[in-house]
Amino acid sequence: MRSKAEHTEAIRRDRRVAVVVNTRSRRGRRHYFEVLDELHRLGFEPLGEFSVVNPKRLREILDKALALGPDLLIVGGGDGTLSSAVRHVAHRDVALGVLPLGTTNNFARSLGLPLDLAGAIGVFATGKVADIDMGVAGDRPFANLASFGVSVEVAQRVKPWLKRILGRPAYPLTALTVLPGHRPFRAFITVDGKRHELLTHQLNIANGRFHGGWQVARDISIDNGLLVAYQLGSGKKLRLLGETLVRATTGRWRSLAGGPFVTGREMHLETDPPMAADVDGEVRLITPLTLRVVPNGVRVMVPESFEDR
Numbered sequence: 665m666r667s668k669a670e671h672t673e674a675i676r677r678d679r680r681v682a683v684v685v686n687t688r689s690r691r692g693r694r695h696y697f698e699v700l701d702e703l704h705r706l707g708f709e710p711l712g713e714f715s716v717v718n719p720k721r722l723r724e725i726l727d728k729a730l731a732l733g734p735d736l737l738i739v740g741g742g743d744g745t746l747s748s749a750v751r752h753v754a755h756r757d758v759a760l761g762v763l764p765l766g767t768t769n770n771f772a773r774s775l776g777l778p779l780d781l782a783g784a785i786g787v788f789a790t791g792k793v794a795d796i797d798m799g800v801a802g803d804r805p806f807a808n809l810a811s812f813g814v815s816v817e818v819a820q821r822v823k824p825w826l827k828r829i830l831g832r833p834a835y836p837l838t839a840l841t842v843l844p845g846h847r848p849f850r851a852f853i854t855v856d857g858k859r860h861e862l863l864t865h866q867l868n869i870a871n872g873r874f875h876g877g878w879q880v881a882r883d884i885s886i887d888n889g890l891l892v893a894y895q896l897g898s899g900k901k902l903r904l905l906g907e908t909l910v911r912a913t914t915g916r917w918r919s920l921a922g923g924p925f926v927t928g929r930e931m932h933l934e935t936d937p938p939m940a941a942d943v944d945g946e947v948r949l950i951t952p953l954t955l956r957v958v959p960n961g962v963r964v965m966v967p968e969s970f971e972d973r
Contacts, residue, residue, distance in 0.1 A: 665757045668972070671793040671963065675735045675759065679708045681788070682729035684749070686716040686741030691765040695781055699740060699763060702785045716741075726752045734758060736788060736965060742766020743808055744945030750798060750807040750962050759793045759963040770808045773879075774872035774886040776970050791965050794972035796887045798961030799871035802953055806944045807962075808872035808886075810955060812935065813849065814865050814896075816942045850936045853893055855928035864895040869931060869955050887973045889959040893926040893933075930956040 666674070674680070683703065687693040696715055703710060711732040714725045726749060729737055739749040740763030753760045764772035764779050775796070778784050799806045851867050853860045870893075872886045873879055884892055934952040941949040966972070 668793045681736045682712045682734040683738045684714045686745040689741040689765045740765045747807045747944035751805045761965045770874040773874040795960035798958045810869045811942045812867045812939045852934040854932040866896040869893045890927045
């Protein structure tokens with residue numbers, strides 16, 4: 665595999681890219697041709713340009729794009745789309761270029777990418793290749809977050825039209841309708857032989873820096889070799905609502921050193937009752953579940969200012 669410097673130079677020199685845009689994402693359909701025009705304007709002549717109309721074909725289309733042999737696989741969509749792309753490029757000599765076309769764009773925020781299209785595309789011409797951590801829940805790789813509790817019901821109930829109109833606020837508004845009927849659960853997290861117990865409505869285990877478009881903690885990183893587990897509120901619904909609203913309105917979270925966080929390279933999670941896991945937008949796994957981090961498992965294109973550890 666090439667060094668990151670060699671990989672960066674190859675992208676800037678040869679501009680061998682393939683483009684996949686999920687046109688079912690919040691902004692994908694509206695901006696698909698704008699993406700292609702901007703790439704051409706910057707001198708990129710994609711080996712292939714793919715529009716994903718049916719999300720069930722995303723993996724097949726990603727395989728087709730990678731078969732063209734690009735140095736940079738540019739993928740546009742929300743966090744679920746980008747998580748699928750991470751699984752495809754993991755441990756390969758190809759970098760992932762991120763186009764933030766979703767609702768919360770947590771992954772793009774964790775990489776320090778501009779959220780406007782022109783800015784994000786400009787990174788492909790002026791940025792660098794970095795390697796970041798990849799989370800694994802069970803045997804399922806993920807980019808950003810595994811969550812348990814209220815957010816799983818919210819993800820299943822939030823209306824696509826509401827996300828298109830409101831963006832990020834669609835999630836806390838939907839949570840207000842879910843919370844009154846939600847029951848707390850007991851979670852047990854074992855890290856480095858130590859077992860942590862808590863009663864909560866919501867538990868998150870993060871690889872990335874952002875959840876719901878807001879930063880988890882001031883000093884968290886997607887490239888520090890650690891997962892971070894934290895709860896919102898306790899078993900009390902009012903406290904969960906209060907904490908959620910404070911974070912949603914201020915975006916302020918405490919430091920990992922001073923906040924209620926559990927960190928580690930591997931975590932074993934048990935819940936009572938067993939809980940479904942929302943892994944970057946896909947609800948498929950059930951507790952008990954082991955989650956771990958794979959340091960430097962994925963190559964991505966990032967701004968020059970990104971701290972590559």
